[in-house]
Amino acid sequence: MQQIAPPDRARSLAWNTEDVRPAEQFAYYREAICQVFMKLTPEPTDRSSFAARIERVALGAGAINRVKFPGHLVHRSPSDIAASSSSCFYLNLKLAGRCRIEQGGRGVDLSPGQVGIFDSERLFALRHSHGPSLQVASFWVPTQLLRDRLPPSFEFKPARVSDDPLVGHLIVETAHALNSAAASMPEQESAQLFGVLLDLVALSLSRDGRRGTEPISLVEATWIALRRAVDSRLREPGLTAATVALSVRISERYVHKLFERAGTTFASHVMDRRLDGAARDLKDPAIAGRAIGDIAFDWGFSDLSHFTRRFRHRFGCTPRDWRRG
Known part of the structure; x- marks a missing residue:
């Protein structure tokens, strides 16, 4: 199995089976799984090949393992547990x-x-199951980190x-944010965001948890969800705070309060x-022939002269001059 370890990112490692002969891919996958997820036992399949990629990014004391397979x-077997030097929770x-997920006589189904x-x-x-290519972001949570x-x-x-x-919904948004940005964020920031995620999970598991951490985590997670909601709708003309508030399940007043706080x-x-x-689009060679007005309209502007004025105010030049470089 090919292992990829960027020299400037020691906290990030990746494995994939693309350079391995198809008949040997599952065996290499099994070895990588044992390294990345402690000790697990995947069952052999009847496939002639097994294309898989695994990436691990450290999150302070924990980690995120991104897997495609x-x-x-x-299985997690008795021998797997006995051979492990540490314990954790998996947050998938x-x-x-x-x-x-089947554990202790209980089944939990996960969809995207x-x-x-x-x-x-x-x-x-x-x-x-259910798909030719499956993907999961599995957070490795040291047991004591959640138990505390x-x-x-x-x-x-x-x-x-x-x-x-x-x-x-805040757990989902925070997990998505970490999955998207963990590798590029400073490790201290990703570890802090990981702590926010664990506070929210603990709050979900038990309402009598450590209440001292709840208000901060709820605010931070809501702020993350709010920015993600805005980013996903930036191209919508007439985007309003009320629309975003509805999607994040908070009041419009709270939307304005969170932005004021920032x-x-x-x-x-x-x-x-x-x-x-x-x-960014104006500098993109792939769309160098596209009209400036079309790009402006794509980003939610309905008036080209207004776009030009705001662009000049932010970047100190017109969109045309910016494109010319």
Whole structure:
């Protein structure tokens, strides 16, 4: 199996099977799984090949493991547990395909966009299915890191925490944000965001958790979800705070409060993000022949002269001069 380890990013490692003969790919995948996910036992498949890619990024004391593979079955066996030097919880964000987590007589199904958690200290089975190519972002959570956020007597059971009516959507948004940006973020920032994610998971698992951490985490996670909601709608003309508030399930007033807390306003943030996007497109050689007006309209501007004025104010030149470089 080819291992990729960027020399300037020691906290990030990746493996893939693309340079391995098809008949040997599953065996190499099994070895990489053992390295990345502690000790797991994937069952052989009847496939003649097994194209897989695994990337691990450190998140302070924890890590995120991003995996892409065909459907198959994975076990955590007694010998796997005995051979492991540390314990953890797995917090899985399903990205493509479906998975069923079976542990302690309980089954938890995950579809794309859902998040589930289970324990490495007990036997489990993962049934990855429904799709030619399955993807999951699996957060490796040191056991004590989560236990410290839960009541001492808390009895853990596997759960789909994305279903929580209070913080489920914040867990999903925070997990997506970490999955997207962990490799490029400074490690301290990614570790802090990972802590926010764990606070939210602990809050979902037990309402009697460490309440001192809840308000901060809820605010930070809501802010993350809010910015993601704005970014996904930047190209919509007439985007309003009310529209975004509805998608994040908060009030319009709270939207403005969060932007004020960050030292800006909703309108300014949207304008800056749209101008940044247009500026990138104007420098893109692939669309060098596209009209400036078309690019402006693509980014939600309905008036070319207004776009030009705002662009000049932000970048100190006209869009045409910016494109010319």
